[in-house]
Amino acid sequence: MEHGRIDLSDVPGGFDLQSTLESGQSYLWWRADGQDFADDHLYGGEAWYLTTTRALGEPAVIRVRQRDGALEWQSSVDAESVLRRRLRLDDDLDAIRASAPPDDLVQRAYDTYWGMHLVRDPAFGSLISFICSAQMRVSRIHEMQQSLRETFGTPVTFDGRTYHAYPTPAQLAAATEDELRELSLGYRAPYVRKSAELVEQGTPLDVRGQPYEQARESLTEFVGVGEKVADCVLLFALDYTQAVPLDTWIRKTIDEYYPGCEQGNYTDTSRALREALGGEYAGYTQTYVFHFLRNAGDG
DNA sequence: TGCCAGGCGGATT
DNA sequence: AATCCGCATGGC
Numbered sequence: 001m002e003h004g005r006i007d008l009s010d011v012p013g014g015f016d017l018q019s020t021l022e023s024g025q026s027y028l029w030w031r032a033d034g035q036d037f038a039d040d041h042l043y044g045g046e047a048w049y050l051t052t053t054r055a056l057g058e059p060a061v062i063r064v065r066q067r068d069g070a071l072e073w074q075s076s077v078d079a080e081s082v083l084r085r086r087l088r089l090d091d092d093l094d095a096i097r098a099s100a101p102p103d104d105l106v107q108r109a110y111d112t113y114w115g116m117h118l119v120r121d122p123a124f125g126s127l128i129s130f131i132c133s134a135q136m137r138v139s140r141i142h143e144m145q146q147s148l149r150e151t152f153g154t155p156v157t158f159d160g161r162t163y164h165a166y167p168t169p170a171q172l173a174a175a176t177e178d179e180l181r182e183l184s185l186g187y188r189a190p191y192v193r194k195s196a197e198l199v200e201q202g203t204p205l206d207v208r209g210q211p212y213e214q215a216r217e218s219l220t221e222f223v224g225v226g227e228k229v230a231d232c233v234l235l236f237a238l239d240y241t242q243a244v245p246l247d248t249w250i251r252k253t254i255d256e257y258y259p260g261c262e263q264g265n266y267t268d269t270s271r272a273l274r275e276a277l278g279g280e281y282a283g284y285t286q287t288y289v290f291h292f293l294r295n296a297g298d299g
Numbered sequence: 300t301g302c303c304a305g306g307c308g309g310a311t312t
Numbered sequence: 313a314a315t316c317c318g319c320a321t322g323g324c
Contacts, residue, residue, distance in 0.1 A: 024305065134306040140322070141305080186320025191307080226307050247305035265313075290305075 001159060004080050006071040006089070013093025016115030017066035020087060021049055023291040024138045025236045026119040027129035027145040028052075028166060032063060036139055052149075052156060052165040053122075055082050059165030061158035076158055088117045091284075096241075099278040100285040105257055106277070109285075109292035116291065118284055119236055123205050124196075125166045126237035131191050131224040133232070138294075140184075147183040148172070148192075172196035191224025198222055208238050213267070215240065227266045235283040243283045244274050249293050250286060 008015045021029045022037040031037070032048035048065045056077045064073040064083060071087075073079050084090065093115070100106050121129075125145070132144045145166070152171045153164035173196040180189035199205050203222065207215040212234070219230035228247055234240035244250070246266060254261050254273060261272035274282040 130305080131307095133304090135304055135319085136306090136321080137304045137323075181320085184321060187307090187318085188320080224307065228306060232305070245305065248303090249305065294305090 003074045014115045019113040019116035027142045028125045096281045099281045109288040121237045123237045126233050130229045130232040169196045169199040173200045194223040241281050241283050244286045
């Protein structure tokens, strides 16, 4: 087993693993102690987190925790570059925060969860997990991804235990709708199967390089992907830090704090909120606000 | 019980 | 281009 330590003292603005992984942006990690991700508070501990990667060839498990100003990791492969990429350790939080508006809500969100980074998830896992997210609680979206891994993913032995990699497009495309419904995916089951098939058949998923709004439109070609889910994939997997997913929480925020941004349709409202939240890194600020409202409330 | 959860597809207007 | 409706499942 390989292991290593990533010193966090040179990450501008710092880094916080728990808020990064438990803020409802990624559903591709789980806790080694079996605890569910906290819905209402952060425990402030040093738990190990696990995920799988295919970035270095064969699927591998990565285990990581934050301790003494560093990320400590263990894996069957050299995971440092994967972690730096997946956890966006190069992001400059001070510069990002400086681009955000001075509004009370925004500043309290940054204060409360300072150190949270956006994730950079693998695009396919991000796509499927956010297809599953429609009208669903964060904890159950997470459970669905666990079920998909354990039912359809390639077994991977690590540290004497068997884990399962996140399924490939081919593995999910080969699943039947009934098999997926048995995992409590509900009406999302055919969306997951069909979108996996589209990826498998070559429909472009990595749309980086396209202008933002065109990229969002492109992703809606997948089944079960509307503008909101497309924005999530762009923000949490494809480096579009300006993407501002308009979910129920953010719509409440618009009603309460940014009523002028409501334009009656997704494209124009999104555009207005994007400008209100500072443009280039609006999605970063949105993610802080989303996490803050969901967990700490806005009282 | 009825309402809601990081909405979407399809039909209707 | 807007609006309405049905859709699975589970927690409260």
